[in-house]
Amino acid sequence: MELTAVLGLLTGIALLLWAIMTRGALTTFWDPSALLIVLGGTLAAVAVSHGKQRLRKIPGAVLRVFRQESVSPLQIRDHLVDLARKARREGLLALEDDLEELQDPFLRRAVQMLIDATPSEQLQQVLESEVRSSSEAESRSAAVFRTAGAISPAFGMIGTLIGLIEMLRDLDDPDGVGTGMAVALITTLYGTLFANLLFVPLANKLEEMRDDRVRIRQMIITGVLAIQEGQNPRFIASQIDAFLQVPPDEAQDEQPEAEEVEQMDVGGQEVASDD
Numbered sequence: 001m002e003l004t005a006v007l008g009l010l011t012g013i014a015l016l017l018w019a020i021m022t023r024g025a026l027t028t029f030w031d032p033s034a035l036l037i038v039l040g041g042t043l044a045a046v047a048v049s050h051g052k053q054r055l056r057k058i059p060g061a062v063l064r065v066f067r068q069e070s071v072s073p074l075q076i077r078d079h080l081v082d083l084a085r086k087a088r089r090e091g092l093l094a095l096e097d098d099l100e101e102l103q104d105p106f107l108r109r110a111v112q113m114l115i116d117a118t119p120s121e122q123l124q125q126v127l128e129s130e131v132r133s134s135s136e137a138e139s140r141s142a143a144v145f146r147t148a149g150a151i152s153p154a155f156g157m158i159g160t161l162i163g164l165i166e167m168l169r170d171l172d173d174p175d176g177v178g179t180g181m182a183v184a185l186i187t188t189l190y191g192t193l194f195a196n197l198l199f200v201p202l203a204n205k206l207e208e209m210r211d212d213r214v215r216i217r218q219m220i221i222t223g224v225l226a227i228q229e230g231q232n233p234r235f236i237a238s239q240i241d242a243f244l245q246v247p248p249d250e251a252q253d254e255q256p257e258a259e260e261v262e263q264m265d266v267g268g269q270e271v272a273s274d275d
Helices: 003-023 032-050 052-056 058-066 073-090 092-101 105-115 120-169 174-229 233-244 248-254
Strands: none
Touching: 003 058, 003 174, 032 052, 032 120, 032 174, 052 058, 052 120, 058 120, 058 174, 073 092, 073 105, 073 174, 073 233, 092 105, 105 120, 105 174, 120 174, 174 233
């Protein structure tokens, strides 16, 4: 679970409730009709804007925000470097033994293409097409919440206007003007809260996760192509660290003990050292 997102949302809600309760009764700020106007109107507008297919993906998108990635970028980095060493010693076919250990689906597919001797141009084209496709899908999910964040304050204002119209029709009762005004403003409060505490943060988080996932997958593509070319594992590690923005000293510390002085190619002949 992504604790930062969960704690951020819960902290925001708790602080708002505490601030409201210190000013008066919590029930003063509860109005079911205002809630229906904001949420119902926002949902209807989002449905018109994006359609049924995107609405179906909303629950999954919300779960992704609060769910931590099963494999960290550093773990993927370590897998790539280990695969580069093994491929340099034993050949690409030997990587088949490591497929089951690769938890990241994109990395597993890329390594499988290596084992299948896919030409480098075709391998890069297929993987980059998958990156673009998944990035576009995630952008559409973020756009749904971006639309909701832009629309919900407007429906809050619509609810306020409805309340003001009803209040102005009853101006012959001066005692009810203050109460009517308070109820009318609640919808504006709801619309602003939903936009700034839920919808816009969710859109921002989804876009940030999309950018991070694209960067990691581009790192995988770079690493896999370098493995296919038989590049030095230390050089591959430095290329990967550039994607992760790992400081040179830290990257050096993470390197395992010195590379084997002699490596064997597929035919069993000695090749030049990695150093």
